[in-house]
Amino acid sequence: MAPTQIAPGAVHVPGWLSLAQQRDLVEACRGWAAGPVPIRHTVLPRGGVMSVQTVCIGWHWQPYTYTRTAGDVNGARVADFPCWMVELGRDALHAAYGQAGDYTPDTALINFYDGDARLGMHQDKDEKSGALVVSLSIGDTCLFRFGNTQTRTRPYTDIELASGDLFVFGGPSRLAYHGVPKVYPGTGDAATGLPSGRLNITMRVTGLD
Template identity: 70%
Template sequence: MTGGGLFALPRGRAELAPGAVHLPGRLSVEQQRDLVDACRSWARGPVPLRHPALPGGGVMSVRTLCLGWHWQPYRYSRTADDVNGARVAPLPGWLAEWGRAAVAEAYGDDGGYAPDAALVNFYDADARMGMHRDGEERCDAPVVSLSLGYSCVFRFGNTEHRGKPYTDVELASGDLLVFGGPSRFAYHGVTKVHSGTGDPATGMRGGRLNITLRETGLTDRPPESEPTGHP
């Protein structure tokens, strides 16, 4: 399959590193508005947005909710045991299809991509995301990132450590980012959010929404048997 039927015509494609592809402006205003509306619905529950607590006692500045599988540092479960114990909402089929289309556009083929989890992160103007890698999955399928609202400075690093070399790129509302292959476990983060950017026609009333789609490689099993992952 290809992504041409879902996304806007290609503009300014860039490869940040081998396997890491930035696809700017792929989501139309209508698609962004639909996704913003969906995020508002998901935020009403069964598991609401929350600031995830880190094992060392810190609290993340972003607010997060999950679909399909619930993520908490640094593990997945079907229920939000660190919030209210509720089972998370399922990952919608249409959102998984957007993920497949993004992978197909980035690599020329979707490779059988089958995301089963999404993290929805909300950034206010002061929120940041430290350098980290997505390592709790038992699968090396690509991660697909969708950006809405305020633009940000996204830092894409290397697979060995949090320091240089890295590349800073602006992610704007409607942009897609796909990273897999040799860049699947690269460190990455958000160093700055640009307040006041974005198109009000998308329905955003401030802040940045980022949705990342993942293929976990997990099956339903008791939470204690799931991985602790990588800090």
């Protein structure tokens, strides 16, 4: 389907990933989830625990910093960011904007949502680079809330992100608040290799050496 602009710099491309690409990504994510730094529920600075499970590649994210090793998990160095993911990120930008430029993501946060997981409104602002964020969805459909750059509250736009969907945001929308208030269990396709739940892969450029 054709790209749809949700806000200036924010573009939704439904059904962008093929079924074969989704299966390959599910297999890759299973490998990363097993280690060297395993998937986990991130513990927030004030002691709260995120309901989504996260594993990182390239750089390890924890609130509110990136490191090469996961001091909050097991102290191991995270898996490298593969070259094929860089190419996938560039293909995604070309699909969304018609051009990719020199986009070179060096990290990805991979979030797994079960049917009860949620993600509150937040900004992706721990990167030193203002480069675009590429988001890929696999599995169950979710309600995705994309807001403004000033507040967690309205105005915002609610859209559904289904398996295979691409969402890219940058430019004026790079620091927009966004979140996932709901996942719809049972809406995914087991042919992806993910029998239940939702995977969300967000590629970013850290701007770090």
